[in-house]
Amino acid sequence: FLSRRAKRLPPGSTPPGPKRWPFIGNINDIPRQRSWITYTEWAKIYGDIVYVEPLGTPTVILNNPDDIYELLERRSAYTASRPPLVVANELMGWEWDFAHMPHNDNWRKHRKIFHQYFRQNNIPIHFPAIRDATLTLLNQLQQTPDDYRNHIRQFSGGILLKLTYNHDVKTVDDRLVTLAEKALDALLQVIHVGSTFVEVLPLLKHMPAWFPGASFQEKAHVCAQWAKELRDVPFQQAKHDWSSGSSQPCFVSDTLSEKKVDEEIVANAAALAYLAGSDTTASIILSFVLAMLHYPEVQARARKEVDLVTNNGSRLPDFADRPSLPYIDAILAELLRWAIPTPLAFPHVSERPEVYKGYYFPSGTNFIPNVYGIFHDERRFSEPFKFKPERFLGDSVEFNPLTMGAFGYGRRICPGRHVTLNAGWLAIVQILTVFTISPKIDEHGRVVLNPPTFDSGLVVQPDPFEVTITPRSDKALALIQKASE
Numbered sequence: 001f002l003s004r005r006a007k008r009l010p011p012g013s014t015p016p017g018p019k020r021w022p023f024i025g026n027i028n029d030i031p032r033q034r035s036w037i038t039y040t041e042w043a044k045i046y047g048d049i050v051y052v053e054p055l056g057t058p059t060v061i062l063n064n065p066d067d068i069y070e071l072l073e074r075r076s077a078y079t080a081s082r083p084p085l086v087v088a089n090e091l092m093g094w095e096w097d098f099a100h101m102p103h104n105d106n107w108r109k110h111r112k113i114f115h116q117y118f119r120q121n122n123i124p125i126h127f128p129a130i131r132d133a134t135l136t137l138l139n140q141l142q143q144t145p146d147d148y149r150n151h152i153r154q155f156s157g158g159i160l161l162k163l164t165y166n167h168d169v170k171t172v173d174d175r176l177v178t179l180a181e182k183a184l185d186a187l188l189q190v191i192h193v194g195s196t197f198v199e200v201l202p203l204l205k206h207m208p209a210w211f212p213g214a215s216f217q218e219k220a221h222v223c224a225q226w227a228k229e230l231r232d233v234p235f236q237q238a239k240h241d242w243s244s245g246s247s248q249p250c251f252v253s254d255t256l257s258e259k260k261v262d263e264e265i266v267a268n269a270a271a272l273a274y275l276a277g278s279d280t281t282a283s284i285i286l287s288f289v290l291a292m293l294h295y296p297e298v299q300a301r302a303r304k305e306v307d308l309v310t311n312n313g314s315r316l317p318d319f320a321d322r323p324s325l326p327y328i329d330a331i332l333a334e335l336l337r338w339a340i341p342t343p344l345a346f347p348h349v350s351e352r353p354e355v356y357k358g359y360y361f362p363s364g365t366n367f368i369p370n371v372y373g374i375f376h377d378e379r380r381f382s383e384p385f386k387f388k389p390e391r392f393l394g395d396s397v398e399f400n401p402l403t404m405g406a407f408g409y410g411r412r413i414c415p416g417r418h419v420t421l422n423a424g425w426l427a428i429v430q431i432l433t434v435f436t437i438s439p440k441i442d443e444h445g446r447v448v449l450n451p452p453t454f455d456s457g458l459v460v461q462p463d464p465f466e467v468t469i470t471p472r473s474d475k476a477l478a479l480i481q482k483a484s485e
């Protein structure tokens, strides 16, 4: 702790920010829920670069794309590390999760094999799994539309477990899905940066569980079991299928077939695909349904575009149609802006002192890009709280979420973005082809339409909402049936 204090900045060289208190610094100023709203308010008071110090950790909130570009893209070789997570990694057994690993050779090995499988050039290999999952989604939405939330979750989780382990998710209470949710929930409770004293005083991790205030030890022990199971159970199954020759190609079988790769690294990287990709992808599709509910004119325009390329909905659109559907891509970009699933991306940590715009940031500074604030800044996006995909049409688009942070920055940029952008695209375009999305009507004949709201977590999703999802016509129903034969 003292060494952290010693790293504190000389007076005058820190950016402005809320007043710091002795020892605890700004820990009480940072809300555990929706901190991006507070950061956006601070940007209005203190400017584009805001400094806080929760429990002695130098932390810089970046609210301007140019500053983010300079610090997290151009200087990425030195700002691509992560905050140390003593509780999560050392006590809860999550040290295999490479999204939270420091920027070192071990991280590079994980990232390399992950990138190789999920990179853009490899995406067409994943099309069959995406098509199958989308067809299942259409069938489920037709049969039990009120259960749309579970169907969408099953869609996104199903694609990732199929691509990673060749595991078929048959129901939403699938064993692997449930295990991942339990383990992730527990992890999310502790990875709020600087939120526990153990992060600041790592020696506390040696306190026995019976010691007052050390109950986290017991909880961590249980969570460690889940984290281990989550990594090992599906991997061992996929490895067994691969070695017995019964496996279809998937991340585990393809990567294990490469002679020189370390098995543990394959298991680690595989386990992260579902965790990092499932809720994020589901978030986009849930937000799409929500946006279509509230913006019928957008839905009508999108459907018109789709009908034009599918001869009035006579077939289901597919990936080859994408270049003819610019409005659907604009919808995807607007979803990432309007309902950004990761409002603060992920914190990056510097590995050397940085001097920028006259400020001095010591090695170990946390940089938090306030992507939400940038996406809702009316100087860049007119009427930022409205869903207006047309802002992303044409050649003069200045700010695009795809290049401005929806998927993070520099060496840490999301390696799963191509999967999500293709899976999300197909789901959106096929839902538009066969269903109409409209408000529920209550027993008094009144339209049920509450303002859109979103939950608060590491991955943001729309709060549950009521919606009617109905097939557009008998022709649309026949399309789903024919495709399912």
Ligand code: HEM
Residues within 6 Å of the ligand: 098, 099, 100, 111, 114, 118, 160, 272, 273, 274, 276, 277, 278, 280, 281, 284, 341, 342, 344, 345, 346, 347, 405, 406, 407, 408, 409, 410, 411, 412, 413, 414, 415, 416, 417, 419, 420
């Ligand atoms: C809408 C969907 C998604 C969003 C918004 C999203 C967003 C992000 C963001 C903001 C980061 C942190 C980047 C940074 O530190 O600068 C990240 C990292 C990551 N994402 Fe995604 N992601 C999505 C989907 C996926 C999918 C489908 C996968 C898996 C196939 C995935 C795998 C990962 C991994 C493994 C990392 C850690 C990278 C590292 O630390 O090196 N993501 N994602």
